Amino acid sequence: MSLPKGLAEDVSKNLVMVARLIDEDPEGAYAYSKIALRLASRVAAVREAAGFAAYANQKYSEALAEFRAARRMTGSVDLWPVMADCERGLGRPEKALEMAGAAEVHKLDKAGQVEMRLVAAGARRDMDQLDAAIVTLQSPELASNTVQPWTARLRYAYADALLAAGREGEAREWFAKAVESDKDGSTDASDRLAEMDGVEFVDAFVEDDDEDDAERDDVAEPQEASAADEVEADIEDDDEDEDDDADEDDDIEDVAAEAESEDEVETVTEAEVEAKEDVVKESVVKEDDDKD
Numbered sequence: 001m002s003l004p005k006g007l008a009e010d011v012s013k014n015l016v017m018v019a020r021l022i023d024e025d026p027e028g029a030y031a032y033s034k035i036a037l038r039l040a041s042r043v044a045a046v047r048e049a050a051g052f053a054a055y056a057n058q059k060y061s062e063a064l065a066e067f068r069a070a071r072r073m074t075g076s077v078d079l080w081p082v083m084a085d086c087e088r089g090l091g092r093p094e095k096a097l098e099m100a101g102a103a104e105v106h107k108l109d110k111a112g113q114v115e116m117r118l119v120a121a122g123a124r125r126d127m128d129q130l131d132a133a134i135v136t137l138q139s140p141e142l143a144s145n146t147v148q149p150w151t152a153r154l155r156y157a158y159a160d161a162l163l164a165a166g167r168e169g170e171a172r173e174w175f176a177k178a179v180e181s182d183k184d185g186s187t188d189a190s191d192r193l194a195e196m197d198g199v200e201f202v203d204a205f206v207e208d209d210d211e212d213d214a215e216r217d218d219v220a221e222p223q224e225a226s227a228a229d230e231v232e233a234d235i236e237d238d239d240e241d242e243d244d245d246a247d248e249d250d251d252i253e254d255v256a257a258e259a260e261s262e263d264e265v266e267t268v269t270e271a272e273v274e275a276k277e278d279v280v281k282e283s284v285v286k287e288d289d290d291k292d
Contacts, residue, residue, distance in 0.1 A: 060089035
């Protein structure tokens, strides 16, 4: 179905945003897909993009409806594996297994067939059929030494199923093989392998921050101690100054007391002199009277 140029541009912009955000911001991608749907719901590419956006947000019923609509418009079987996985998401693993055995699977390309095998193995695990899940994943694609876009995910799923079955030695071997083929980091195989080997990763940035904090604490403590010493020294100096001032006050008081004492002595001496002069005068007068 063709769209007017202006409308087609608007739809394309929204579809670009869906593709750009679907891994990092699924909710944002879903919002753009709804806009595209309102603008052009009869375009198969829009229905497919809306299906993947809903699938990324675990809205499996809505995703399945969009995928079915896109398939009706195009007649393609490319969406068959993801449609089966939506059945798993809805709690219907038996339906997913039924789809895995349908004729549509034979029309899929190699990547689609591997994807269908992964979904079928997941459905077996949903039904607690671990051994059957392991057997489902065993295939020429798994045994091949050639690395394909699906190789890392296939090996990872096989290793995870082995580990769930308690076959740790084999699981470790296949996690290691998954790491070798996972060039773009599509799985966490390296983390799973390290976990099995007892390796613990430490965030270097966090460790550096802790060391910096410790160094700052070490520097801060002497500075705080130095400041405390300075305060204590100031207090001691103030005490000494107060003692000196007290001593000076005592000296001043002693001098004043001595001065008062000298004044008293001088006062007494003058009084005695005056008394003696009076006695002498009286004696002289008395002698003159006797002569007469």
